[in-house]
Amino acid sequence: MKLKTFISICFLLVTLGFAAYLDSPYSFINKDYAYSTDQPVMAQPVEVEPSSDVPVLEEKLEKTERVDGYIVETYDEYEVYKDKDGNVIKSEPTGKTDTLKYWDDSQY
Structure with a gap:
């Protein structure tokens, strides 16, 4: 038995x-994919500024309600267009709505 276990x-x-x-x-x-530490790094970091043509998606709080011991927050998503200085040019709603529901512990 010991030999079989060994x-x-x-x-x-x-x-x-x-x-x-x-x-x-x-x-x-x-062996074809291994790299050692003596090889130089080929990637260089690039500073890319976001284009003003592409909108940034942001969620804004629309309303907060208390329902059955919970707090329900409703957020609407907006497409925000900004210029090069970061000023908001226009903000359009996308129609997407998110809700966040969490326990209201301020009652206790």
């Missing part, structure tokens, strides 16, 4: 070791 544990360790090797960047599967 062989099972050895087989499990060999299997786990082989799986760890295959998952490592040094395995034969990943």
